[in-house]
Amino acid sequence: MADSIQMQVTRYAPAPDAVPTVANYDVPLRKDWSILDGLNFVKDHIDGSLSFRWSCRMGICGSCGMNVEGEPQLTCATFLTDYAPGPVRIEPLTNFPIVRDLVVDIDDFMEKLPRVKPWIIRDDDVTVIDGEYLQTPEELEEYKQFSNCINCMLCYAACPIYGLEPDFIGPAAIALAERYDLDSRDRGQRERLDILIEKEGVWGCTFVGECTRVCPKHVDPAGAIQRYKLKAAQENIMAFLLPRSAR
Amino acid sequence: MNEGAAAAHDVLLVGGGAAGLRAAIEIAETNPSLSVAVVSKVYPMRSHTVSAEGGAAGAIAEGDSLDEHAYDTVSGSDWLCDQDAVEAFVQEAPRELLQLEHWGCPWSREPNGRIAVRAFGGMKNMRTWFAADKTGFHMLHSLFQTSLKYADLTRYDEWFVTRLLVDDGRVHGVVAIELMTGRIEVIAAKSVVLCNGGSGKVFPFTTNANICTGDGMALAYRAGAPLKDMEFVQYHPTGLPFTGILITEATRAEGGWLLNKDGYRYLQDYDLGKPEPTPVLRSMELGPRDRLSQAFVHEVEKGRTIESPYGPIVHLDLRHLGAKLIDTKLPMVRELCMKYERIDPVKELIPVRPVVHYMMGGVHTDIDGATPIDGLFAAGETACVTINGANRLGSNSLPECLVFGARAGKAAAEYATSAKQASPAVMRQADDEVRRLEQMRSSDGGHERIADIREEMQSTMEDSAGIFRSGDSLAKGIDQLAELQQRLERVQLYDQTLAFNTELVAALELSNMLDIAETTLHSALQREESRGAHQRTDFTTRDDARFLNHALAYRDSDGSVRIERLPVTITRWPPGERVYGR
Numbered sequence: 001m002a003d004s005i006q007m008q009v010t011r012y013a014p015a016p017d018a019v020p021t022v023a024n025y026d027v028p029l030r031k032d033w034s035i036l037d038g039l040n041f042v043k044d045h046i047d048g049s050l051s052f053r054w055s056c057r058m059g060i061c062g063s064c065g066m067n068v069e070g071e072p073q074l075t076c077a078t079f080l081t082d083y084a085p086g087p088v089r090i091e092p093l094t095n096f097p098i099v100r101d102l103v104v105d106i107d108d109f110m111e112k113l114p115r116v117k118p119w120i121i122r123d124d125d126v127t128v129i130d131g132e133y134l135q136t137p138e139e140l141e142e143y144k145q146f147s148n149c150i151n152c153m154l155c156y157a158a159c160p161i162y163g164l165e166p167d168f169i170g171p172a173a174i175a176l177a178e179r180y181d182l183d184s185r186d187r188g189q190r191e192r193l194d195i196l197i198e199k200e201g202v203w204g205c206t207f208v209g210e211c212t213r214v215c216p217k218h219v220d221p222a223g224a225i226q227r228y229k230l231k232a233a234q235e236n237i238m239a240f241l242l243p244r245s246a247r
Numbered sequence: 248m249n250e251g252a253a254a255a256h257d258v259l260l261v262g263g264g265a266a267g268l269r270a271a272i273e274i275a276e277t278n279p280s281l282s283v284a285v286v287s288k289v290y291p292m293r294s295h296t297v298s299a300e301g302g303a304a305g306a307i308a309e310g311d312s313l314d315e316h317a318y319d320t321v322s323g324s325d326w327l328c329d330q331d332a333v334e335a336f337v338q339e340a341p342r343e344l345l346q347l348e349h350w351g352c353p354w355s356r357e358p359n360g361r362i363a364v365r366a367f368g369g370m371k372n373m374r375t376w377f378a379a380d381k382t383g384f385h386m387l388h389s390l391f392q393t394s395l396k397y398a399d400l401t402r403y404d405e406w407f408v409t410r411l412l413v414d415d416g417r418v419h420g421v422v423a424i425e426l427m428t429g430r431i432e433v434i435a436a437k438s439v440v441l442c443n444g445g446s447g448k449v450f451p452f453t454t455n456a457n458i459c460t461g462d463g464m465a466l467a468y469r470a471g472a473p474l475k476d477m478e479f480v481q482y483h484p485t486g487l488p489f490t491g492i493l494i495t496e497a498t499r500a501e502g503g504w505l506l507n508k509d510g511y512r513y514l515q516d517y518d519l520g521k522p523e524p525t526p527v528l529r530s531m532e533l534g535p536r537d538r539l540s541q542a543f544v545h546e547v548e549k550g551r552t553i554e555s556p557y558g559p560i561v562h563l564d565l566r567h568l569g570a571k572l573i574d575t576k577l578p579m580v581r582e583l584c585m586k587y588e589r590i591d592p593v594k595e596l597i598p599v600r601p602v603v604h605y606m607m608g609g610v611h612t613d614i615d616g617a618t619p620i621d622g623l624f625a626a627g628e629t630a631c632v633t634i635n636g637a638n639r640l641g642s643n644s645l646p647e648c649l650v651f652g653a654r655a656g657k658a659a660a661e662y663a664t665s666a667k668q669a670s671p672a673v674m675r676q677a678d679d680e681v682r683r684l685e686q687m688r689s690s691d692g693g694h695e696r697i698a699d700i701r702e703e704m705q706s707t708m709e710d711s712a713g714i715f716r717s718g719d720s721l722a723k724g725i726d727q728l729a730e731l732q733q734r735l736e737r738v739q740l741y742d743q744t745l746a747f748n749t750e751l752v753a754a755l756e757l758s759n760m761l762d763i764a765e766t767t768l769h770s771a772l773q774r775e776e777s778r779g780a781h782q783r784t785d786f787t788t789r790d791d792a793r794f795l796n797h798a799l800a801y802r803d804s805d806g807s808v809r810i811e812r813l814p815v816t817i818t819r820w821p822p823g824e825r826v827y828g829r
Contacts, residue, residue: 013744032489032587043750044698049742051749053289055456058492058583060384061293077586099427100747110290110404114395120351128345134360140353147353147385151292176392183351 005029005080006087007038009050012098020098022089023047029084035075036064039090039102052102059216062152066102067091072154072214093157106153112169113151115195116177121188139184146179146224148217155211155221161204168204169196171211171221178224193231202228252420252435252674256401257281257663258656259421259436261408261463262443263291265383265648266627268390269343270440270656275397278660284401285394286408286423286434287443288458288752292391295444295456296648299383300495300579301367302375303645305341308364311372313337320643321820323369323535324636325779326795327476329816332614332632336643336650343649344376352389353378355576365576366500367642369535369827371528375642380495380579386645403434407752408462410680411439411470412673417621417666418470419673422680426752429745431684433677437666438622438659441467441610442652445628449760449767450603451705454486454493463629465759467610468766472618473799473811475631477763478771479607479780481639482714484539486602488557490587494580494599496641498565499532501576505539506562506596507551513561517542520828530828537638537780538827540601544714555598562596569593601714605644607635607780608770611799611813616655622662626655633797636815637779688751693739697753700731700738704757707731708764712771717784721772728765732806735761766800769808774798791822 004026012020025046027038036054043050052075054064059077066075069089080088096104126133155171156162162170177192196202202225211221258274260267263285274283285291306316316337321328348354348362355363355377367375378385394400405426412419412433420435446461447453468474484505485494499505502525507513512522512531519538520530527533543561546552552559565573565580570593573581577592584592609631616624616632627648634647711724735758742750776790777783797813 014746044696047741048697048750048753049744051742051747055289055293055458056295056298057457057490058298059586060381060579061289061295061297061456063289063293100744103747105427106290113392114398117396118392119396120349120393126349128342128349132345132348132354132362135356136360137356137358139360140356144353147388148381149388150297150384151290180351183353185349185351 002029002085005038005084007042008087008089009039009042009102010091011050011101013100024087027080029080031081033080035068035073035078035080035088035090038080039075051100060150062150065093065152065154065157067093067157072157074152074154074216077216093153095157095159095163096153108166109151109153109156109170109173112173113176115169116173117188117192117195118176118180120180120183120186121191123187133185135184142184143179143182145219146175146182149175149179149219150217152216154214154216158210158214160208160210161206165204167200169200171225174202174228175219175221175224178227193235196228197232197235202232253432254284255435256284257436258283258438258440258659259434260285260440260442261421262294262441262627262629263287263402264294264296264442264444264627265386265390265645266442266652267440268394269649269652270442270626270659271400272390272394272397273653273656274660275400277657279399281660281663282401284403284434284436286403286406286421288405288407288426288462290404291402292388294387295459296383296387298454298456298493299645300380300493301497301500302365302377302382302642303344303386304367304370304375304640304642305344305646306337306372306374307341307362308373311374315371316374318820319370320634320640322823322825323638323640324634325638325789325825326822327636327778327797327815328634329632330818330820331816333634334818335614336634336647339650340646343646343653347386347389347649350389350393353385355379365497366526366528366533367640368496368499368533369529369640370642375500377497380497380577383645407755408466409684409755411466411623412676413470413620414670414672414676418623422677424684426747429748431681433674437663438624440616440655440659441623441625441629442627442655443629445606446760446763447603447606449705449764450480450708451702452486452491452709453603454483454491455603460756460760461763462756462759463625464609465762467618467623467625468762468800468802470620470623471802472620472623473611473801474763474766475608475611475797475799476633476636476770477606477608477766477800478774478798479637480603480712480767481536481605481607481780482540482601483536483604484543484601485563485599487583487587488555488560488598488600491602492583492587493602493604494563494583494597495577498563498577498580500526501572502526502568503532504564505532506564507546508553509551513546513551514539514542517545518828527828534827535638536641540714541782543601553598558600560598560600563599564596565592566594566596605639607631607633607637607639608767614654615658616651617658622666624655624659626651637781687754688740688748689743693737695734695738697738697750697757700734701757704728704731704761704764708767712767715782715784716771718772721768724768725765725772728761728768732761762802765808769810770798770800773810795822
């Protein structure tokens with residue numbers, strides 16, 4: 001095994017007429033090193049001005065998503081040796097505006113997330129005094145995989161629809177809506193469907209399935225979208241047959 | 248109001264992890280007329296709460312009691328906790344965990360649908376609630392998503408707070424940098440709650456995330472508030488070598504064994520009980536973290552550990568638990584081992600070693616999170632109430648964030664309803680801070696690298712204040728830190744741009760960490776005894792006559808550390824022997 005690998009890293013700082021460029025850095029190729037370790041080597045020893053987000057380095061905080069050789073990845077959970085002998089190309093996540101170097105602007109997602117009401121909605125006034133809501137392990141299993149979303153944005157970077165239609169509410173937000181819909185404690189299905197049935201809701205998706213493929217936590221946003229389409233279709237039939245008050 | 252400030256709020260929460268979000272929701276629910284904001288250097292769902300794995304303690308099980316939870320916590324703390332705080336904590340923890348349940352936290356369940364609890368280290372009964380082994384992740388996302396219900400809650404995501412504005416003994420807000428643009432602004436507030444986590448990054452080998460740089464502790468300390476019990480640093484006994492990634496105590500609660508190089512369950516040699524095939528509470532692998540980490544060092548000395556490229560290790564054996572249990576209750580452990588060690592714990596031994604995990608010390612507060620500065624509160628790992636004393640029990644920190652986050656939120660809201668507006672002196676302070684930051688960003692002529700100073704600080708801390716310390720090692724470390732402080736003044740930033748300048752943030756974080764590191768060494772030097780996580784090779788026993796008290800570290804005007812002592816509050820449990828496994 002060679003003892004170093006070249007990282008080809010996107011550099012960008014906002015300025016009039018500024019465009020992203022690529023800088024090449026040689027970093028040690030070590031068995032245990034993730035892509036993120038390589039970037040930190042650059043920042044600590046070669047060029048302190050390189051900017052990227054990272055925090056937990058154990059694949060749970062969702063900060064360090066980037067495109068590695070064109071594929072959205074958590075860089076803390078992707079290893080340099082998998083790209084040996086290199087070079088390995090590191091770019092900011094696609095489909096988002098670049099803020100700086102490898103940092104992208106995810107405010108669009110942060111604004112969309114509350115729209116799907118990702119919280120428990122109830123139609124009664126039960127309080128903690130009444131104790132816990134019973135929920136069997138089977139009921140928990142119903143929504144568990146959808147609750148594992150870490151908001152890392154890899155699915156938005158992989159989604160061709162989001163790239164073309166920025167209004168599309170997107171895979172992670174829909175998966176989280178489904179997470180609450182499937183939770184036995186929740187009564188908010190109706191409210192969420194009203195939002196997701198709109199044009200920028202589930203109908204934007206054409207079932208490419210890239211979101212599910214790139215998810216590092218094995219969440220299935222494509223499955224969630226499919227389920228919503230079914231619910232929405234049923235709703236449309238009901239709307240055709242019955243006045244709203246009778247639904 | 249507050250001329251010159253970009254924004255003004257009634258209550259400002261610095262930090263968006265479990266404590267900060269719990270406080271925010273508390274105020275939004277009970278005092279909706281107040282203007283509340285959360286400022287955090289990361290998006291809230293990135294906060295380090297996300298990494299907590301094993302669980303959250305709250306006595307609800309049949310046969311358990313609040314008194315037993317309190318006693319386990321008091322004895323676990325080696326009697327250095329404040330017992331009034333512990334009594335409030337154990338009382339309120341179950342209600343807080345239930346509240347999280349109502350907010351959607353996917354707690355693991357019994358077949359009948361009730362909340363399931365598991366064993367944990369140092370706990371005499373099963374009382375640890377868990378969401379598989381991603382408890383912190385699920386708690387954080389439940390809190391964050393619930394907080395989105397409150398559309399009036401203002402968030403300053405990715406803003407880094409650099410200074411507290413304090414005048415006449417009262418807080419008036421903060422100065423902060425918006426990372427995306429680099430602009431520096433004043434955020435005025437009538438009360439401020441510091442809940443921005445711990446400072447594990449002061450050490451080289453830690454479970455803590457990159458963001459755990461003790462910012463809240465440093466802000467309070469520089470503003471004149473004391474840091475309490477900073478000498479108590481928790482080493483978790485089971486971290487993965489190289490990365491420092493935590494392998495949860497829940498592995499041992501579910502029946503995992505710690506083995507030395509001979510395959511021997513070595514904890515039996517350290518007054519922690521006898522090896523049994525199935526887990527025994529408060530015994531062996533379910534002893535407290537301080538004692539287990541100390542036992543590891545003794546095994547190293549006896550030559551009974553295994554050499555690895557990253558130093559000596561022991562083995563954690565989960566093979567006898569089977570794939571089904573591991574996949575149900577410890578799925579992330581398997582995922583982490585496969586990803587980062589390329590081993591499968593179902594079939595292979597996990598290499599582990601002690602790793603810095605948690606700061607028992609922090610900003611001195613009372614039972615409502617209030618610091619000695621009017622209007623300034625703290626909660627979570629940033630704070631030191633203290634329920635943890637000289638050693639925190641696993642699964643007490645998540646409920647601590649909830650109980651004291653809610654309490655501090657309530658108290659800060661109450662304070663804000665009566666507080667007056669800021670004085671002009673505060674805006675002058677803010678101007679000074681803006682100038683300082685701009686100068687830092689643009690200065691030339693330094694030659695020191697941030698990474699070099701940081702690495703030297705970390706190795707200094709490991710060498711001088713590791714699992715075992717001595718007067719000599721601490722004194723040497725103090726000298727080395729003083730030198731590093733001087734070198735920091737000659738640091739050179741390569742990034743002088745505005746947008747997302749992470750190098751500027753790293754320099755400010757390093758400065759925070761150096762101040763905190765100093766308080767740890769000074770507090771440790773003056774504590775001439777061994778208690779909990781503070782083990783002195785030159786003072787090997789506990790000395791209640793001299794040291795059944797807290798250390799309060801103040802910053803003097805010349806930057807030096809001054810230590811004062813504060814009595815421990817004892818309500819019902821007089822100091823006794825810590826007994827495990829017998």
